[in-house]
Amino acid sequence: MTTRAGFVALIGEPNAGKSTLTNQMVGAKVSIVTHKVQTTRARIRGVAMEGDAQIVLVDTPGLFKPRRRLDRAMVAAAWGGAADADIIVLLIEAHRGITDGVERILENLGQVAGKRPVALAINKIDRVEAPVLLKLSEDMNARYDFAQTFMISAEKGYGVADLRKWLAAELPEGPWLYPEDQIADLPLRMIAAEMTREKLTLRLHQELPYQLTVETENWEERKDGSARIDQIVYVARDGHKGIVLGNKGETIKAISKAAREELEEFLGRRIHLFVQVKVREKWLDEAERYSEMGLDFKDGA
Numbered sequence: 498m499t500t501r502a503g504f505v506a507l508i509g510e511p512n513a514g515k516s517t518l519t520n521q522m523v524g525a526k527v528s529i530v531t532h533k534v535q536t537t538r539a540r541i542r543g544v545a546m547e548g549d550a551q552i553v554l555v556d557t558p559g560l561f562k563p564r565r566r567l568d569r570a571m572v573a574a575a576w577g578g579a580a581d582a583d584i585i586v587l588l589i590e591a592h593r594g595i596t597d598g599v600e601r602i603l604e605n606l607g608q609v610a611g612k613r614p615v616a617l618a619i620n621k622i623d624r625v626e627a628p629v630l631l632k633l634s635e636d637m638n639a640r641y642d643f644a645q646t647f648m649i650s651a652e653k654g655y656g657v658a659d660l661r662k663w664l665a666a667e668l669p670e671g672p673w674l675y676p677e678d679q680i681a682d683l684p685l686r687m688i689a690a691e692m693t694r695e696k697l698t699l700r701l702h703q704e705l706p707y708q709l710t711v712e713t714e715n716w717e718e719r720k721d722g723s724a725r726i727d728q729i730v731y732v733a734r735d736g737h738k739g740i741v742l743g744n745k746g747e748t749i750k751a752i753s754k755a756a757r758e759e760l761e762e763f764l765g766r767r768i769h770l771f772v773q774v775k776v777r778e779k780w781l782d783e784a785e786r787y788s789e790m791g792l793d794f795k796d797g798a
């Protein structure tokens with residue numbers, strides 16, 4: 498059997514539908530979809546199987562105009578993800594057309610992509626009429642030599658199977674990157690970490706969440722059908738630890754409770770969630786950890 502495997506980077510403006518598409522392709526709620534922009538900080542990988550191919554989806558943060566230091570790092574991260582990938586998929590919104598943001602992406606695309614194939618996925622086709630869609634497809638293809646154009650609705654699932662099939666066929670031959678029996682578990686651990694991170698984002702000062710990371714360290718199934726999940730929130734500084742813990746641990750307790758409730762609803766069973774907060778010194782300098790998460794801070798940020 499010839500197997501194929503590789504990385505597919507989804508790039509696009511905030512809200513283009515990258516998380517929705519990842520979830521649709523993988524078949525599980527891997528990254529948390531919210532109506533707020535720029536919620537996806539780290540690259541969250543979902544693994545989609547298509548025949549003998551393993552498609553590792555890299556869900557990049559939205560590409561947007563950098564303002565602050567961390568914003569610039571996030572843009573670098575988004576492009577970093579694309580630069581590492583075997584295939585790039587540029588996701589745009591059908592009803593918004595070629596926005597300034599899309600223009601900016603197009604400007605850099607050739608350089609980042611090099612010889613890698615770039616597919617265009619026009620998303621949210623449920624929101625426009627066919628002539629608008631065809632015109633947009635023509636205009637985009639006049640600006641860049643896309644390997645293929647897909648018209649999809651990530652939300653409704655239209656066109657997603659075609660995209661997945663095409664990606665599978667384009668990926669290089671090679672062994673799978675994740676063992677088959679781990680694929681089901683992998684997204685769950687990420688989902689659990691994402692849920693906690695989302696609660697942290699909602700609860701804390703807006704700057705802080707970008708500087709912390711949540712990892713699911715342990716997942717233990719219990720005989721009574723419940724599961725014990727241990728997570729660690731890594732922060733950059735001692736001061737941040739205090740903020741995350743809150744007065745007498747109030748903040749972290751509230752966050753854990755909210756995350757546990759969402760997890761229980763998502764999984765449909767009882768969950769015992771234990772969240773610890775730890776300082777990872779020089780977290781911002783740990784290039785290795787960043788690249789693990791898909792964040793690349795080398796770009797002068």
Ligand SMILES: Nc1nc2c(ncn2[C@@H]2O[C@H](COP(=O)(O)OP(=O)(O)OP(=O)(O)O)[C@@H](O)[C@H]2O)c(=O)[nH]1
Nearest residue numbers: 512513514515516517535536537559621650651652
């Ligand atoms: N009508 C319609 N809405 C969609 C479709 N796909 C996604 N959306 C909506 O668009 C919004 C943004 O989707 P996300 O998947 O969060 O977008 P994203 O690109 O991951 O956003 P960031 O992570 O912030 O960069 C959500 O409200 C989705 O429900 C679609 O095919 N049709």
